Amino acid sequence: MKLSTTRRARLAAATATAALALVGLGNVAVAADEPTSTPVPVVTPEGQTFSYVVNAKHANPGQTRLAERAVTDAGGVVVQSWPEIGVVIAHSANDTFRADVVRLAKGHAVESVGVTRTVPVSEATPAAAGTVPGAKGAPHKATKKKTVGVGLEEVEASAVAPDPREAEQWDMSLIKADQAHEITDGSPDVLVGVLDSGINATHPDLAPVIDTAASVNCTSAGRPDTSATGWQPTTSYHGSHVAGTIAAARNGVGIVGVAPGVRLASVKVVNDDGFIYPEYAICGFVWAGLEGMDVTNNSYYIDPFMYWCADQPDQAAVKEAVTRAVDFSTDRGVAHVAAAGNAATDLANNTVDTSSPNDSTPVTRTINSGCEDIPAELDGVVTVSSIDRAGNLSSFSNRGLGKIDVAAPGSSILSTNFPGDGYRTASGTSMASPHVAGVVALLKSTHPDWTPAQLEQAVREQADDHACGPVSSGPACVGGLTENSFYGDGIVDALDAVTLQ
Incomplete structure (x- = not known):
């Protein structure tokens, strides 16, 4: 499913990340008769910006706002908030960000936090939270517009x-x-x-x-x-x-x-x-x-x-x-x-x-x-x-x-x-x-x-x-x-x- 063989060439040349230490919080489960999967912990050095998902305990606007507040209190930036699913995308250069978010949420709003990649972000960090129509609980209505080129008529x-x-x-x-x-x-x-x-x-x-x-x-x-x-x-x-x-x-x-x-x-x-x-x-x-x-x-x-x-x-x-x-x-x-x-x-x-x-x-x-x-x-x-x-x-x-x-x-x-x-x-x-x-x-x-x-x-x-x-x-x-x-x-x-x- 990968997009091209050039990806493999880039990866072969990629430099190793620093020695990794397991940090992260979430609900985990594995069958009792199976071995635990090998950890691949991700080090997030102080001063380097990484991307995270922050999952609110409940997918509603109130819980999502509390998760957003925990992100900002932990020194992060809310990049995108999806109250429809209780997920916040955040950037932070704080090396203890994952633990800090859960601690500052006091266990009431955040279910889990996870880093989304093993390298710092390559994109610029937006200055403020992003939302789309429908965020904060307002219903988003699908446009169903046919803004297309000519020739789409339904024909035999x-x-x-x-x-x-x-x-x-x-x-x-x-x-x-x-x-x-x-x-x-x-x-x-x-x-x-x-x-x-x-x-x-x-x-x-x-x-x-x-x-x-x-x-x-x-x-x-x-x-x-x-x-x-x-x-x-x-x-x-x-x-x-x-x-x-x-x-x-x-x-x-x-x-x-x-x-x-x-x-x-x-x-x-x-x-x-x-x-x-x-x-x-x-x-x-x-x-x-x-x-x-x-x-x-x-x-x-x-x-x-x-x-x-x-x-x-x-x-x-x-x-x-x-x-x-x-x-x-x-x-x-x-x-x-x-x-x-x-x-x-x-x-x-x-x-x-x-x-x-x-x-x-x-x-x-x-x-x-x-x-x-x-x-x-x-x-x-x-x-x-x-x-x-x-x-x-x-x-x-x-x-x-x-x-x-x-x-x-x-x-x-x-x-x-x-x-x-x-x-x-x-x-x-x-x-x-x-x-x-x-x-x-x-x-x-x-x-x-x-x-x-x-x-x-x-x-x-x-x-x-x-x-x-x-x-x-x-x-x-x-x-x-x-x-x-x-x-x-x-x-x-x-x-x-x-x-x-």
Whole structure:
């Protein structure tokens, strides 16, 4: 799910952080018969600014204000306050900030505090707290505006000539999207949030479907930035490629997405160095809920840990904050789809992580069942593995019985590029997930009243059963025809999504 091989090169050259000491507060839990995960404590030297999540005990404006006060009393700055979920994003250069916040809150308002990265922040610290409409308890009304380019009218795809490179899209044929398009391309009333590196606003296949009013940049320390260019890509093609798979317009140019009739919102959660820090993702998920999005695609894992452990205080606090954000948006009607990951790992039997933290120096650590890839392994998120043109599990794809929900094409996928107005092929579970997000968008188009839980159930039930396939690397396939560790409930089926009554 990581964005490029250049990330690995940067990490290999990263300097080690100082010797770390365990500091952090949070609710921790691990099964009694499992080993405790290896601590990866984070030193926050006096005078160096780090970023934190502060979780109020209750998600309400009053408790959140008390948590904000504890942050400022502890010498921190409230960067962004999310009273909807009782989470405060804070910066501080105080080396005892975590303990000070809990002490100053006197145990009444703060449940946990956790540092969100193992290096000082690279962004400037805002001068004052940031909020969005709806903060402090006031209801935020989703705009549902169609501030998009031309060509988004809902039309019968069969009445439109094929786009020039549609014949190259084997992936669309494999999931029967081409047959689904004979019935519908999806509804412009459906809005899909692409939580990624931004969407190329000038690409002819993407410009017609971008909802600029619903788009946002969350990489400004976790504060929502709605400026005209903030949500656009700067260094990465990734978000534009994902967006094209979901909804590249049917306009006689290039390719066609799974659901070319729906709208896309660019929710930028990847910074210019390629990192998706927790505060960025939290902003993205809350924004999706506030804006009334219907689906989000999440082709990433949250940095700097590939797996966030519930028995490590800092990691547990972050995991709690992200979970609250996901749950909030789900409660507001947003269905979530996420990539399973590219480590060729069995997520159901995973005991070692050698890649975290990836923003400083990775260590080899023992992990347990409380250590999860987020958001992919969170409840209510449809988790997608990758298959190739032959229908076999991609060699890089993660797997896991009870972890994978459905499979979709992710090897050598043709989609939209950045910069410029061209196209490129790319591989990864990042490329598989948007196929499923597109199918969920088609489901929502044909069943506008369905809840996220109903959409998740339907996309799993309609998936085409696939028996365990050959093993090219990693653990063997486990399970049977109707559910197994490679394909979950099967290969996603777009045609069934638009014909289900």
